[in-house]
Amino acid sequence: MRHRLAALLLLGLSLPAGAAAAEGDAPSAAPAPVPPAKAADGKPLPEVRTLRLTLKETLAMALRSNLDLEAASYDPPMAAATLDQASALYDHLFTARVQGGEAKVPVNPAYEGDDGNQASDDFVKTGVAVERLLPWGGRVGISATSDRTLTNSSFAYYNPFWESGLGLNFRQPLLRGFGRDVTESGIRIAEDNRDIAELDYRRTIEEKVRGVEILYWELVRARGILEAREKALEVAEDLAKVNEARLKAGAGTKVDVSQAQAGVAARRVDVMRAGNDLRSLEELLLGEIVPRSPDLPDAANLRFEPADRADEDLPPLPSESLEAAVEDALVRRTDVRLRRVAVDQAEVGVLLAESDALARLDLDAGVSYAGLDRTLGTSWSDSMASREHVSWNVGLVLEIPIGNRAARAALERAVLNRSRLESLVRAEESSAAVRVRNTRRDLESAREQIDAAALSTALAVEQLEAERQRLRNDKSTTFEVLQLESDLTDARLEELRVLTEYRNAVARYDHERGLILQARGIEPPKGAAK
Numbered sequence: 001m002r003h004r005l006a007a008l009l010l011l012g013l014s015l016p017a018g019a020a021a022a023e024g025d026a027p028s029a030a031p032a033p034v035p036p037a038k039a040a041d042g043k044p045l046p047e048v049r050t051l052r053l054t055l056k057e058t059l060a061m062a063l064r065s066n067l068d069l070e071a072a073s074y075d076p077p078m079a080a081a082t083l084d085q086a087s088a089l090y091d092h093l094f095t096a097r098v099q100g101g102e103a104k105v106p107v108n109p110a111y112e113g114d115d116g117n118q119a120s121d122d123f124v125k126t127g128v129a130v131e132r133l134l135p136w137g138g139r140v141g142i143s144a145t146s147d148r149t150l151t152n153s154s155f156a157y158y159n160p161f162w163e164s165g166l167g168l169n170f171r172q173p174l175l176r177g178f179g180r181d182v183t184e185s186g187i188r189i190a191e192d193n194r195d196i197a198e199l200d201y202r203r204t205i206e207e208k209v210r211g212v213e214i215l216y217w218e219l220v221r222a223r224g225i226l227e228a229r230e231k232a233l234e235v236a237e238d239l240a241k242v243n244e245a246r247l248k249a250g251a252g253t254k255v256d257v258s259q260a261q262a263g264v265a266a267r268r269v270d271v272m273r274a275g276n277d278l279r280s281l282e283e284l285l286l287g288e289i290v291p292r293s294p295d296l297p298d299a300a301n302l303r304f305e306p307a308d309r310a311d312e313d314l315p316p317l318p319s320e321s322l323e324a325a326v327e328d329a330l331v332r333r334t335d336v337r338l339r340r341v342a343v344d345q346a347e348v349g350v351l352l353a354e355s356d357a358l359a360r361l362d363l364d365a366g367v368s369y370a371g372l373d374r375t376l377g378t379s380w381s382d383s384m385a386s387r388e389h390v391s392w393n394v395g396l397v398l399e400i401p402i403g404n405r406a407a408r409a410a411l412e413r414a415v416l417n418r419s420r421l422e423s424l425v426r427a428e429e430s431s432a433a434v435r436v437r438n439t440r441r442d443l444e445s446a447r448e449q450i451d452a453a454a455l456s457t458a459l460a461v462e463q464l465e466a467e468r469q470r471l472r473n474d475k476s477t478t479f480e481v482l483q484l485e486s487d488l489t490d491a492r493l494e495e496l497r498v499l500t501e502y503r504n505a506v507a508r509y510d511h512e513r514g515l516i517l518q519a520r521g522i523e524p525p526k527g528a529a530k
Contacts, residue, residue, distance in 0.1 A: 050303040051286075055216050057307075059520065061289040062212045063205070072204045076527030079190075079197035086190035089183075092132045099125040122150040135180045138172030138363075146376055158372070162379040167368035174396075175358040182355045185348050192345045196338060198529035202517075203334040205528055209520065210511040212288050214504045219281045220306045221500040225493060226274040232489050233267040239482055240264050263482075310499035315506050317447055322440055325513055326433045332514030333432050334529065339425040346418035353411040360399035367392040432512070439509040446502035453495035460484070460491040 053061065063069060103121045124147070131141035143166070150160040172178075181188075240260035247257050282304045290302060318325065330336055370389040373379040401407065464484045510516040517524060524530060 049301060050305050051290075052305040052307050054307045055213060056520070058216055058285070058289060059209055059212055059522065062208060063522070063525070065289055065291060066208060067291055069204060069208060072201050073525065073527060075197040076194070076201050079194040083187070083190040083194050086186045089133055089186060090135075092130055094128070094130050096128045097126065099123075120152045124148045133183065134172070135183055136172065137177045137179060137183045138170065140171075141169045143167045143169070146379070148376070158374045160374075162373055162376045164371040164376070164379040165368055167366060169366040170364075172363045173360070174363055175361040176355055177360075178355070181351055185352055188348050189345060192341050192348075195341050195529065198527060199334045199338050199341070202524055202528040203338075205522075205524065206334065206511060206514075206516050208288070209516055209522065210507050212285070213507045215281065215285045215288065216306060216308075217310060217500045217503040217507075219278070219285055219304065220308065220310050221496055222274070222278040222281050223306065224310070224496040226271070226278050228489050228493055228496075229267065229270045229274045232486065233264065233271050235482065235485050236260065236263040236267045310496060310503060314450075314499075314502065317444060318440070318509070322437060325440060326436050328515075329432055329436045329513045330429050333512075334514065336425070336428050336432055337529070339421070339428045343418065343421045343425055346414070346421045349414040350411070350418050353407070353414040357404065357407040357411045359401075360397070362397040363394075364397060365392075365394040435512045436509075439505065439512045443502070443505040443509045446498060446505045449498040450495075450502055453491070453498045457488070457491040457495045460488040464488050 101123060103123065105119050107119050125145070126147070127143060127145040129141055129143035131139060133139055145163075145165040147163045148160055149163070153159075177183075240257070240263070243256045243260040247254065286302055286304050320328075368391050369387060370391070371379045371382070371385075372389075373382055464481070464487075467481050467484045507516065510519045
Protein backbone atom coordinates (compact mmCIF):
# COMPACT_ATOMS: atom_id res chain seq x y z
CA MET A 1 0.00 0.00 0.00
CA ARG A 2 2.77 2.48 0.88
CA HIS A 3 4.50 1.85 -2.44
CA ARG A 4 1.24 2.45 -4.32
CA LEU A 5 0.66 5.73 -2.44
CA ALA A 6 4.23 6.82 -3.11
CA ALA A 7 3.79 6.13 -6.82
CA LEU A 8 0.53 8.06 -6.79
CA LEU A 9 2.20 11.02 -5.09
CA LEU A 10 5.09 11.06 -7.53
CA LEU A 11 2.65 11.00 -10.42
CA GLY A 12 0.78 13.98 -8.97
CA LEU A 13 3.98 15.98 -8.42
CA SER A 14 5.52 15.22 -11.77
CA LEU A 15 2.57 15.76 -14.15
CA PRO A 16 1.19 19.24 -14.93
CA ALA A 17 -2.38 19.97 -14.01
CA GLY A 18 -4.82 18.22 -16.32
CA ALA A 19 -2.11 16.14 -18.03
CA ALA A 20 -3.30 12.79 -16.69
CA ALA A 21 -6.83 13.38 -17.92
CA ALA A 22 -5.57 14.54 -21.31
CA GLU A 23 -3.51 11.39 -21.84
CA GLY A 24 -6.48 9.12 -21.27
CA ASP A 25 -8.81 10.97 -23.62
CA ALA A 26 -8.99 9.77 -27.20
CA PRO A 27 -9.22 12.46 -29.85
CA SER A 28 -12.79 12.98 -30.96
CA ALA A 29 -14.56 15.82 -32.70
CA ALA A 30 -12.97 19.23 -32.95
CA PRO A 31 -13.65 21.46 -29.94
CA ALA A 32 -16.59 23.79 -30.24
CA PRO A 33 -15.67 27.43 -30.86
CA VAL A 34 -15.62 29.60 -27.77
CA PRO A 35 -18.13 32.45 -28.05
CA PRO A 36 -16.73 35.95 -27.49
CA ALA A 37 -16.82 37.22 -23.95
CA LYS A 38 -19.64 39.59 -23.12
CA ALA A 39 -20.08 42.33 -20.55
CA ALA A 40 -22.91 42.43 -18.03
CA ASP A 41 -25.08 44.39 -20.46
CA GLY A 42 -24.72 41.70 -23.11
CA LYS A 43 -22.38 43.70 -25.36
CA PRO A 44 -19.18 41.95 -26.50
CA LEU A 45 -16.07 42.97 -24.61
CA PRO A 46 -13.41 44.83 -26.59
CA GLU A 47 -10.50 42.78 -27.85
CA VAL A 48 -7.44 42.83 -25.64
CA ARG A 49 -4.19 43.40 -27.52
CA THR A 50 -0.74 42.64 -26.13
CA LEU A 51 2.40 44.64 -26.84
CA ARG A 52 5.45 42.41 -26.75
CA LEU A 53 8.49 44.68 -26.83
CA THR A 54 12.17 44.53 -26.04
CA LEU A 55 13.68 47.10 -23.72
CA LYS A 56 15.18 49.01 -26.65
CA GLU A 57 11.81 49.14 -28.41
CA THR A 58 10.10 50.21 -25.19
CA LEU A 59 12.55 53.08 -24.66
CA ALA A 60 12.18 54.23 -28.25
CA MET A 61 8.40 54.17 -27.93
CA ALA A 62 8.55 56.15 -24.68
CA LEU A 63 10.74 58.84 -26.26
CA ARG A 64 8.30 59.18 -29.15
CA SER A 65 5.01 59.08 -27.29
CA ASN A 66 5.52 60.18 -23.69
CA LEU A 67 3.41 63.24 -22.91
CA ASP A 68 5.80 64.59 -20.26
CA LEU A 69 8.62 64.64 -22.82
CA GLU A 70 6.36 66.27 -25.38
CA ALA A 71 5.57 69.08 -22.95
CA ALA A 72 9.24 69.51 -22.01
CA SER A 73 10.30 69.66 -25.67
CA TYR A 74 8.76 73.13 -26.05
CA ASP A 75 11.07 74.77 -23.50
CA PRO A 76 14.32 74.78 -25.57
CA PRO A 77 12.82 76.45 -28.68
CA MET A 78 11.07 79.00 -26.46
CA ALA A 79 14.41 79.81 -24.79
CA ALA A 80 16.08 80.01 -28.22
CA ALA A 81 13.45 82.50 -29.34
CA THR A 82 14.13 84.56 -26.21
CA LEU A 83 17.84 84.54 -27.09
CA ASP A 84 17.05 85.78 -30.60
CA GLN A 85 14.98 88.53 -29.02
CA ALA A 86 17.85 89.54 -26.72
CA SER A 87 20.35 89.46 -29.61
CA ALA A 88 18.31 92.10 -31.42
CA LEU A 89 19.62 94.89 -29.17
CA TYR A 90 22.02 96.02 -31.93
CA ASP A 91 19.25 96.28 -34.52
CA HIS A 92 18.88 99.73 -36.04
CA LEU A 93 15.86 101.78 -35.04
CA PHE A 94 14.28 103.72 -37.89
CA THR A 95 11.73 106.47 -37.25
CA ALA A 96 9.88 108.76 -39.63
CA ARG A 97 7.50 111.63 -39.01
CA VAL A 98 5.16 113.78 -41.09
CA GLN A 99 3.30 116.67 -39.50
CA GLY A 100 1.19 119.43 -40.94
CA GLY A 101 -0.73 122.33 -39.49
CA GLU A 102 -1.34 126.01 -39.15
CA ALA A 103 -0.15 128.41 -36.50
CA LYS A 104 -1.84 131.77 -35.90
CA VAL A 105 -0.54 134.16 -33.26
CA PRO A 106 -1.60 137.74 -32.48
CA VAL A 107 0.83 140.55 -33.27
CA ASN A 108 1.07 144.15 -32.16
CA PRO A 109 -0.31 146.51 -34.92
CA ALA A 110 2.31 148.76 -36.53
CA TYR A 111 -0.05 151.77 -36.63
CA GLU A 112 -3.66 152.69 -35.91
CA GLY A 113 -6.02 151.05 -38.30
CA ASP A 114 -3.51 148.29 -39.25
CA ASP A 115 -5.46 145.15 -40.10
CA GLY A 116 -2.49 142.78 -39.81
CA ASN A 117 -3.22 141.86 -36.25
CA GLN A 118 -2.08 138.20 -36.50
CA ALA A 119 0.77 136.17 -37.95
CA SER A 120 -0.21 133.00 -39.78
CA ASP A 121 2.07 130.10 -40.77
CA ASP A 122 1.00 127.02 -42.72
CA PHE A 123 3.62 124.31 -42.24
CA VAL A 124 4.47 120.77 -43.21
CA LYS A 125 7.27 119.08 -41.27
CA THR A 126 8.94 115.80 -42.29
CA GLY A 127 11.88 113.91 -40.91
CA VAL A 128 13.62 110.55 -40.71
CA ALA A 129 16.13 109.18 -38.21
CA VAL A 130 18.20 106.04 -37.70
CA GLU A 131 19.61 105.11 -34.30
CA ARG A 132 21.42 102.09 -32.89
CA LEU A 133 23.13 100.87 -29.75
CA LEU A 134 26.91 100.56 -29.72
CA PRO A 135 28.78 97.62 -28.11
CA TRP A 136 30.28 99.84 -25.40
CA GLY A 137 26.90 101.11 -24.24
CA GLY A 138 26.62 104.31 -26.24
CA ARG A 139 24.02 105.28 -28.81
CA VAL A 140 24.59 106.99 -32.14
CA GLY A 141 21.93 108.43 -34.40
CA ILE A 142 21.60 110.35 -37.63
CA SER A 143 18.58 112.45 -38.60
CA ALA A 144 17.36 114.47 -41.55
CA THR A 145 14.52 117.02 -41.64
CA SER A 146 12.72 119.02 -44.28
CA ASP A 147 10.11 121.59 -43.25
CA ARG A 148 7.97 123.76 -45.58
CA THR A 149 6.42 127.00 -44.29
CA LEU A 150 3.99 129.44 -45.92
CA THR A 151 3.70 132.68 -43.92
CA ASN A 152 1.82 135.98 -44.14
CA SER A 153 4.79 137.84 -42.73
CA SER A 154 6.06 140.63 -44.95
CA PHE A 155 9.56 140.14 -43.58
CA ALA A 156 9.99 136.67 -45.19
CA TYR A 157 12.20 136.89 -48.28
CA TYR A 158 11.27 133.36 -49.40
CA ASN A 159 7.58 132.55 -49.20
CA PRO A 160 6.98 129.70 -49.07
CA PHE A 161 10.40 128.56 -47.86
CA TRP A 162 12.05 125.21 -46.97
CA GLU A 163 14.23 124.52 -43.96
CA SER A 164 16.41 121.39 -44.13
CA GLY A 165 18.61 119.83 -41.48
CA LEU A 166 21.11 116.98 -41.11
CA GLY A 167 22.31 115.97 -37.67
CA LEU A 168 24.54 113.40 -35.95
CA ASN A 169 24.15 112.66 -32.23
CA PHE A 170 26.30 110.53 -29.94
CA ARG A 171 25.91 109.61 -26.28
CA GLN A 172 28.36 107.34 -24.45
CA PRO A 173 28.37 106.28 -20.77
CA LEU A 174 31.85 106.59 -19.27
CA LEU A 175 31.21 105.00 -15.85
CA ARG A 176 27.81 103.43 -15.14
CA GLY A 177 26.70 101.30 -18.08
CA PHE A 178 30.10 101.36 -19.80
CA GLY A 179 31.55 98.27 -21.45
CA ARG A 180 30.58 95.47 -23.77
CA ASP A 181 29.98 93.01 -20.90
CA VAL A 182 27.36 95.32 -19.43
CA THR A 183 25.77 96.05 -22.80
CA GLU A 184 25.49 92.38 -23.76
CA SER A 185 24.49 91.13 -20.32
CA GLY A 186 20.97 90.43 -21.58
CA ILE A 187 22.37 88.20 -24.33
CA ARG A 188 24.51 86.33 -21.82
CA ILE A 189 21.55 85.76 -19.51
CA ALA A 190 19.44 84.59 -22.46
CA GLU A 191 22.21 82.17 -23.48
CA ASP A 192 22.29 80.79 -19.95
CA ASN A 193 18.51 80.42 -19.97
CA ARG A 194 18.76 78.55 -23.27
CA ASP A 195 21.39 76.24 -21.77
CA ILE A 196 19.18 75.71 -18.72
CA ALA A 197 16.21 74.80 -20.92
CA GLU A 198 18.29 72.34 -22.96
CA LEU A 199 19.82 70.79 -19.85
CA ASP A 200 16.43 70.52 -18.18
CA TYR A 201 15.05 68.82 -21.28
CA ARG A 202 17.97 66.38 -21.34
CA ARG A 203 17.57 65.70 -17.62
CA THR A 204 13.87 64.95 -18.18
CA ILE A 205 14.80 62.51 -20.94
CA GLU A 206 17.46 60.83 -18.81
CA GLU A 207 15.13 60.44 -15.86
CA LYS A 208 12.41 59.11 -18.13
CA VAL A 209 14.77 56.54 -19.68
CA ARG A 210 15.96 55.44 -16.25
CA GLY A 211 12.39 55.21 -14.92
CA VAL A 212 11.06 53.29 -17.92
CA GLU A 213 14.00 50.88 -17.86
CA ILE A 214 13.60 50.16 -14.15
CA LEU A 215 9.87 49.76 -14.63
CA TYR A 216 10.50 47.33 -17.50
CA TRP A 217 12.70 45.08 -15.38
CA GLU A 218 10.32 45.30 -12.44
CA LEU A 219 7.62 44.08 -14.80
CA VAL A 220 9.88 41.20 -15.87
CA ARG A 221 10.30 40.32 -12.23
CA ALA A 222 6.53 40.58 -11.58
CA ARG A 223 5.84 38.15 -14.43
CA GLY A 224 8.41 35.77 -12.99
CA ILE A 225 6.81 36.01 -9.56
CA LEU A 226 3.39 35.28 -11.04
CA GLU A 227 4.73 32.24 -12.89
CA ALA A 228 6.40 30.97 -9.72
CA ARG A 229 3.21 31.49 -7.70
CA GLU A 230 1.14 29.67 -10.34
CA LYS A 231 3.60 26.77 -10.30
CA ALA A 232 3.42 26.63 -6.50
CA LEU A 233 -0.38 26.59 -6.77
CA GLU A 234 -0.20 23.64 -9.17
CA VAL A 235 2.04 21.75 -6.78
CA ALA A 236 -0.31 22.51 -3.87
CA GLU A 237 -3.35 21.35 -5.88
CA ASP A 238 -1.58 18.13 -6.84
CA LEU A 239 -0.64 17.55 -3.23
CA ALA A 240 -4.26 18.11 -2.18
CA LYS A 241 -5.39 15.49 -4.70
CA VAL A 242 -2.80 13.04 -3.42
CA ASN A 243 -3.91 13.54 0.17
CA GLU A 244 -7.54 13.08 -0.80
CA ALA A 245 -6.60 9.85 -2.57
CA ARG A 246 -4.69 8.69 0.49
CA LEU A 247 -7.68 9.46 2.69
CA LYS A 248 -9.96 7.42 0.45
CA ALA A 249 -7.41 4.61 0.51
CA GLY A 250 -7.38 4.70 4.30
CA ALA A 251 -3.73 5.76 4.54
CA GLY A 252 -4.26 9.48 5.20
CA THR A 253 -6.06 11.69 7.66
CA LYS A 254 -8.51 14.55 7.45
CA VAL A 255 -5.86 16.80 8.98
CA ASP A 256 -3.55 16.13 6.02
CA VAL A 257 -6.38 16.98 3.60
CA SER A 258 -7.25 20.17 5.52
CA GLN A 259 -3.62 21.28 5.57
CA ALA A 260 -3.30 20.65 1.85
CA GLN A 261 -6.51 22.57 1.09
CA ALA A 262 -5.34 25.44 3.27
CA GLY A 263 -2.09 25.48 1.30
CA VAL A 264 -4.08 25.66 -1.94
CA ALA A 265 -6.16 28.58 -0.64
CA ALA A 266 -3.07 30.49 0.53
CA ARG A 267 -1.33 29.99 -2.81
CA ARG A 268 -4.41 31.15 -4.70
CA VAL A 269 -4.25 34.36 -2.70
CA ASP A 270 -0.56 34.65 -3.64
CA VAL A 271 -1.44 34.20 -7.30
CA MET A 272 -4.15 36.87 -7.15
CA ARG A 273 -1.79 39.33 -5.43
CA ALA A 274 0.97 38.62 -7.93
CA GLY A 275 -1.47 39.07 -10.81
CA ASN A 276 -2.72 42.36 -9.42
CA ASP A 277 0.86 43.60 -8.93
CA LEU A 278 1.69 42.59 -12.49
CA ARG A 279 -1.34 44.40 -13.90
CA SER A 280 -0.51 47.54 -11.93
CA LEU A 281 3.03 47.57 -13.30
CA GLU A 282 1.70 46.99 -16.80
CA GLU A 283 -0.55 50.02 -16.44
CA LEU A 284 2.34 52.13 -15.22
CA LEU A 285 4.58 51.11 -18.10
CA LEU A 286 1.85 51.47 -20.70
CA GLY A 287 1.14 54.93 -19.34
CA GLU A 288 4.76 55.86 -20.12
CA ILE A 289 4.71 54.64 -23.74
CA VAL A 290 1.06 54.92 -24.85
CA PRO A 291 -1.01 58.07 -24.23
CA ARG A 292 -4.10 57.12 -22.23
CA SER A 293 -6.96 59.43 -23.08
CA PRO A 294 -10.62 59.31 -24.15
CA ASP A 295 -9.43 59.99 -27.70
CA LEU A 296 -7.68 56.60 -27.69
CA PRO A 297 -10.24 54.14 -26.31
CA ASP A 298 -8.28 51.08 -27.47
CA ALA A 299 -5.38 52.04 -25.19
CA ALA A 300 -7.40 50.84 -22.19
CA ASN A 301 -7.45 47.31 -23.64
CA LEU A 302 -3.70 46.95 -24.05
CA ARG A 303 -1.51 44.49 -22.20
CA PHE A 304 2.26 44.53 -22.09
CA GLU A 305 4.64 41.60 -22.24
CA PRO A 306 8.41 42.10 -21.94
CA ALA A 307 10.33 40.30 -24.67
CA ASP A 308 13.66 40.41 -22.80
CA ARG A 309 14.67 38.06 -20.01
CA ALA A 310 16.51 39.23 -16.94
CA ASP A 311 19.11 36.44 -17.18
CA GLU A 312 19.99 36.93 -20.86
CA ASP A 313 22.78 39.16 -22.19
CA LEU A 314 23.74 40.56 -18.82
CA PRO A 315 25.79 43.75 -19.24
CA PRO A 316 29.35 43.40 -17.96
CA LEU A 317 30.72 45.24 -14.98
CA PRO A 318 32.26 48.65 -15.81
CA SER A 319 35.94 48.53 -16.69
CA GLU A 320 36.89 52.11 -15.83
CA SER A 321 38.30 53.00 -12.46
CA LEU A 322 36.03 54.50 -9.85
CA GLU A 323 37.90 57.80 -9.79
CA ALA A 324 37.68 58.08 -13.58
CA ALA A 325 33.95 57.42 -13.37
CA VAL A 326 33.56 60.20 -10.78
CA GLU A 327 35.55 62.71 -12.86
CA ASP A 328 33.53 61.84 -15.95
CA ALA A 329 30.28 62.23 -14.02
CA LEU A 330 31.21 65.72 -12.81
CA VAL A 331 31.61 66.78 -16.44
CA ARG A 332 28.51 65.08 -17.87
CA ARG A 333 25.85 65.21 -15.16
CA THR A 334 23.06 67.64 -16.00
CA ASP A 335 22.45 68.67 -12.38
CA VAL A 336 26.08 69.75 -11.94
CA ARG A 337 26.04 71.56 -15.28
CA LEU A 338 22.85 73.36 -14.28
CA ARG A 339 24.50 74.57 -11.08
CA ARG A 340 27.42 75.93 -13.08
CA VAL A 341 25.12 77.81 -15.44
CA ALA A 342 23.42 79.34 -12.41
CA VAL A 343 26.83 80.56 -11.21
CA ASP A 344 27.41 82.20 -14.58
CA GLN A 345 24.09 84.01 -14.26
CA ALA A 346 25.14 85.16 -10.81
CA GLU A 347 28.38 86.51 -12.34
CA VAL A 348 26.27 88.62 -14.70
CA GLY A 349 24.31 89.86 -11.71
CA VAL A 350 27.51 90.96 -9.96
CA LEU A 351 28.73 92.66 -13.13
CA LEU A 352 25.52 94.67 -13.47
CA ALA A 353 25.46 95.52 -9.76
CA GLU A 354 29.06 96.80 -9.93
CA SER A 355 28.12 98.97 -12.88
CA ASP A 356 25.01 100.33 -11.16
CA ALA A 357 27.07 101.22 -8.08
CA LEU A 358 29.18 103.66 -10.13
CA ALA A 359 28.36 107.30 -10.67
CA ARG A 360 26.74 108.26 -13.93
CA LEU A 361 29.03 110.15 -16.28
CA ASP A 362 27.84 110.40 -19.87
CA LEU A 363 29.46 112.08 -22.84
CA ASP A 364 27.03 113.95 -25.11
CA ALA A 365 28.11 115.22 -28.51
CA GLY A 366 26.36 116.33 -31.67
CA VAL A 367 26.78 118.19 -34.91
CA SER A 368 24.13 119.44 -37.35
CA TYR A 369 23.89 121.35 -40.59
CA ALA A 370 20.98 123.57 -41.63
CA GLY A 371 19.80 124.99 -44.92
CA LEU A 372 17.03 127.37 -46.04
CA ASP A 373 15.86 128.22 -49.54
CA ARG A 374 12.85 128.73 -51.78
CA THR A 375 12.63 125.06 -52.85
CA LEU A 376 13.32 121.74 -51.21
CA GLY A 377 16.12 120.82 -53.59
CA THR A 378 18.01 124.06 -53.28
CA SER A 379 17.67 124.06 -49.51
CA TRP A 380 19.80 120.89 -49.61
CA SER A 381 21.99 121.39 -52.65
CA ASP A 382 22.84 125.07 -52.25
CA SER A 383 22.23 126.29 -48.72
CA MET A 384 23.22 123.17 -46.75
CA ALA A 385 25.97 122.13 -49.15
CA SER A 386 27.78 125.35 -48.36
CA ARG A 387 28.14 124.11 -44.74
CA GLU A 388 27.90 127.68 -43.52
CA HIS A 389 25.11 126.99 -41.04
CA VAL A 390 26.67 124.43 -38.71
CA SER A 391 25.93 123.80 -35.05
CA TRP A 392 27.78 121.51 -32.66
CA ASN A 393 27.80 120.63 -29.01
CA VAL A 394 29.81 118.50 -26.63
CA GLY A 395 29.37 118.03 -22.92
CA LEU A 396 29.34 115.78 -19.88
CA VAL A 397 26.45 114.77 -17.67
CA LEU A 398 27.34 113.76 -14.10
CA GLU A 399 24.91 112.10 -11.71
CA ILE A 400 25.95 110.93 -8.22
CA PRO A 401 23.42 109.38 -5.82
CA ILE A 402 24.09 110.74 -2.36
CA GLY A 403 24.99 107.79 -0.17
CA ASN A 404 24.24 105.31 -2.97
CA ARG A 405 22.99 102.83 -0.35
CA ALA A 406 20.55 101.04 -2.64
CA ALA A 407 23.19 100.27 -5.28
CA ARG A 408 25.77 99.20 -2.68
CA ALA A 409 23.24 96.90 -1.00
CA ALA A 410 22.32 95.40 -4.36
CA LEU A 411 26.00 94.75 -5.09
CA GLU A 412 26.51 93.09 -1.72
CA ARG A 413 23.50 90.88 -2.31
CA ALA A 414 24.73 89.91 -5.79
CA VAL A 415 28.15 88.94 -4.43
CA LEU A 416 26.59 86.86 -1.65
CA ASN A 417 24.29 85.16 -4.12
CA ARG A 418 27.26 84.24 -6.31
CA SER A 419 29.07 82.79 -3.32
CA ARG A 420 25.96 80.83 -2.35
CA LEU A 421 25.64 79.33 -5.82
CA GLU A 422 29.34 78.45 -5.88
CA SER A 423 28.82 76.58 -2.61
CA LEU A 424 25.87 74.76 -4.18
CA VAL A 425 28.10 73.69 -7.08
CA ARG A 426 30.63 72.20 -4.66
CA ALA A 427 27.83 70.52 -2.72
CA GLU A 428 26.33 69.11 -5.93
CA GLU A 429 29.71 67.80 -7.03
CA SER A 430 30.28 66.16 -3.65
CA SER A 431 26.83 64.61 -3.66
CA ALA A 432 27.32 63.39 -7.24
CA ALA A 433 30.62 61.75 -6.34
CA VAL A 434 29.00 59.96 -3.40
CA ARG A 435 26.10 58.75 -5.55
CA VAL A 436 28.45 57.45 -8.25
CA ARG A 437 30.49 55.55 -5.67
CA ASN A 438 27.39 54.13 -4.00
CA THR A 439 25.75 53.01 -7.24
CA ARG A 440 29.06 51.47 -8.38
CA ARG A 441 29.25 49.52 -5.14
CA ASP A 442 25.59 48.48 -5.46
CA LEU A 443 26.28 47.34 -9.02
CA GLU A 444 29.25 45.19 -8.04
CA SER A 445 27.40 43.77 -5.04
CA ALA A 446 24.38 42.87 -7.19
CA ARG A 447 26.66 41.10 -9.66
CA GLU A 448 28.17 39.01 -6.87
CA GLN A 449 24.70 38.16 -5.56
CA ILE A 450 23.75 36.79 -8.98
CA ASP A 451 26.39 34.08 -8.72
CA ALA A 452 25.39 33.30 -5.15
CA ALA A 453 21.69 33.16 -6.02
CA ALA A 454 22.33 30.93 -9.03
CA LEU A 455 24.32 28.55 -6.84
CA SER A 456 21.52 28.56 -4.25
CA THR A 457 18.96 27.71 -6.93
CA ALA A 458 21.12 24.88 -8.26
CA LEU A 459 21.54 23.44 -4.76
CA ALA A 460 17.80 23.73 -4.13
CA VAL A 461 17.14 21.76 -7.33
CA GLU A 462 19.57 19.05 -6.24
CA GLN A 463 18.00 18.84 -2.78
CA LEU A 464 14.51 18.59 -4.26
CA GLU A 465 15.54 15.84 -6.67
CA ALA A 466 17.25 13.97 -3.85
CA GLU A 467 14.17 14.26 -1.65
CA ARG A 468 11.97 13.06 -4.49
CA GLN A 469 14.22 10.04 -4.84
CA ARG A 470 13.89 9.42 -1.12
CA LEU A 471 10.13 9.64 -1.54
CA ARG A 472 10.29 7.06 -4.31
CA ASN A 473 12.14 4.83 -1.86
CA ASP A 474 9.46 5.52 0.75
CA LYS A 475 11.97 7.30 3.01
CA SER A 476 10.41 10.78 2.98
CA THR A 477 7.04 12.46 3.36
CA THR A 478 4.92 14.72 1.23
CA PHE A 479 5.40 17.54 3.70
CA GLU A 480 9.19 17.41 3.28
CA VAL A 481 8.92 17.31 -0.50
CA LEU A 482 6.51 20.24 -0.48
CA GLN A 483 8.79 22.16 1.86
CA LEU A 484 11.76 21.69 -0.48
CA GLU A 485 9.57 22.66 -3.42
CA SER A 486 8.71 25.87 -1.56
CA ASP A 487 12.41 26.41 -0.85
CA LEU A 488 13.15 26.04 -4.55
CA THR A 489 10.45 28.57 -5.37
CA ASP A 490 11.96 31.02 -2.89
CA ALA A 491 15.42 30.43 -4.38
CA ARG A 492 14.14 31.11 -7.89
CA LEU A 493 12.38 34.26 -6.74
CA GLU A 494 15.55 35.42 -5.01
CA GLU A 495 17.57 34.76 -8.15
CA LEU A 496 15.02 36.74 -10.16
CA ARG A 497 15.21 39.54 -7.59
CA VAL A 498 19.00 39.86 -7.76
CA LEU A 499 18.95 39.68 -11.56
CA THR A 500 16.39 42.49 -11.65
CA GLU A 501 18.34 44.44 -9.07
CA TYR A 502 21.49 44.12 -11.17
CA ARG A 503 19.64 45.42 -14.23
CA ASN A 504 18.28 48.33 -12.22
CA ALA A 505 21.72 48.99 -10.71
CA VAL A 506 23.16 49.27 -14.21
CA ALA A 507 20.51 51.84 -15.12
CA ARG A 508 21.12 53.81 -11.93
CA TYR A 509 24.90 53.74 -12.35
CA ASP A 510 24.73 54.92 -15.96
CA HIS A 511 22.28 57.64 -14.91
CA GLU A 512 24.51 58.84 -12.08
CA ARG A 513 27.43 59.02 -14.50
CA GLY A 514 25.39 61.02 -16.99
CA LEU A 515 25.82 58.33 -19.67
CA ILE A 516 22.45 56.62 -19.65
CA LEU A 517 21.59 57.87 -23.15
CA GLN A 518 24.97 57.12 -24.73
CA ALA A 519 25.16 53.67 -23.13
CA ARG A 520 21.84 52.76 -24.77
CA GLY A 521 22.64 54.29 -28.15
CA ILE A 522 19.99 57.01 -27.73
CA GLU A 523 20.66 60.21 -29.62
CA PRO A 524 19.36 63.20 -27.66
CA PRO A 525 16.39 64.77 -29.48
CA LYS A 526 16.64 68.18 -31.07
CA GLY A 527 16.77 70.85 -28.40
CA ALA A 528 18.32 68.66 -25.70
CA ALA A 529 21.79 69.46 -24.45
CA LYS A 530 24.60 67.30 -25.78
